[in-house]
Amino acid sequence: MFKHNISFDSWLNNKVNIQLIHDIRYKLGVLSNEKITIENSLKGFKTEEEVQKSRISKSKEFERLFLGYIDDLGVKTLKEDRYISLYNISAFPSQGVELHKTVLAYNFALNKLIEKTDGIHRFPFMLDAIFKEDIEQSNKNAIIEFIGKNKPNDTQLLLSIAETKENEKSIHEYNEKYFNGMAKLICIGEGVRERAFLTQYDGSMEVYLDETLNIIN
Secondary structure, three states: OOOOOOOHHHHHHHHHHHHHHHHHHHHHHHHHHHHHHHHHHHOOOOOHHHHHHHHHHHHHHHHHHHHHHHHHOOOOOOOOHHHHOOOOOOOOOOOHHHHHHHHHHHHHHHHHHHHOOOOOOOOOEEEOOOOOOOOOHHHHHHHHHHHHHHOOOOOOEEEOOOOOHHHHHHHHHHHHHHOOOOOOOOOHHHHOOOOOOOOOOOOOOHHHHHHHHHHHO
16 A cells, blocks of 8 residues: 655646746647648748849849840940849949949839839839039930930939029920920029028928828828
């Protein structure tokens, strides 16, 4: 006949162990479910091989667009991979107006590639200072013609041109000739005041302001 020496301490220890085992099993179940959920969500991502294959495809598409835009702008064709491969470009072997045009072609090619990619949110296409100070008029015409011809149709195009009040006529001519007179022209500081980008709010476009504040809030 066996005798069990059961004390309060041994009873309490058993109860604690039972509760710990229950908690551990519960946590293991929760973690197992989380693991399954994470594994299922990861199935929606591409493998490293698939990513590399997609990159090669995107790079080839970018190269086609980029070289086409370079040709349109009259820039010498680039041949080395480090200048035309999307994921290898760090600089271009040109300077002055030619470099300016090359960078413009690069930006348009990249923006077009984004436009062709599904599932990506599109921001307005912004181009700052499209004319360098030393660009002659023929190159200005070529640049603005290129922009008008290749502007995106699915989002806004915002561009800035540094012109004085005396040259205001040419801006309106660009609008009529290359943008069908549809571009909204904003002359910061009326072409005469410096540092005039931010001005006192005059109460106009209140609907847009309210809509923006509602979205922010």
